Amino acid sequence: MKKLFLIPSLICLLLLNVKCSSSDDNSSTNPTQVINAATAGTWKITSFIDSGNDETNHFTGYNFTFAAGNVLTATNGTNTYSGSWTVTTDDSNDDNPSGDVDFNILFTSPADFADLTEDWHIVSYSSTTISLRHVSGGNGGTDTLVFTKN
Numbered sequence: 436m437k438k439l440f441l442i443p444s445l446i447c448l449l450l451l452n453v454k455c456s457s458s459d460d461n462s463s464t465n466p467t468q469v470i471n472a473a474t475a476g477t478w479k480i481t482s483f484i485d486s487g488n489d490e491t492n493h494f495t496g497y498n499f500t501f502a503a504g505n506v507l508t509a510t511n512g513t514n515t516y517s518g519s520w521t522v523t524t525d526d527s528n529d530d531n532p533s534g535d536v537d538f539n540i541l542f543t544s545p546a547d548f549a550d551l552t553e554d555w556h557i558v559s560y561s562s563t564t565i566s567l568r569h570v571s572g573g574n575g576g577t578d579t580l581v582f583t584k585n
Contacts, residue, residue: 486576518542
């Protein structure tokens, strides 16, 4: 009788653990903490995969600064490009009814930087790394973007 009770209990515990350990759920992400991490220093792009194509090399040598007033600057010492950034809570996410936190980037030019313009889903963040993902509504491609602190 104890075995009959133990087996379903273990299965339920295992399923609960798998659900809770998902690295894709950022419902507990605090926008203020993400903003504080992003504004503390300069960052470089260490990975940008655009629909399966590695385009990281387009940003080699650029340092990104997420400044107050939502000003985003990318510079390599010769060229400087300005854009904007925000961290917002999106309550309309169908996958997570309680909403999620998005890292929004906007560059209008040049074309390589305009490719970064998205409402990125925060996969994870720390004081040294910000990992983002975007699933395209048009072609269903998945883009990933990783910033690493300098």
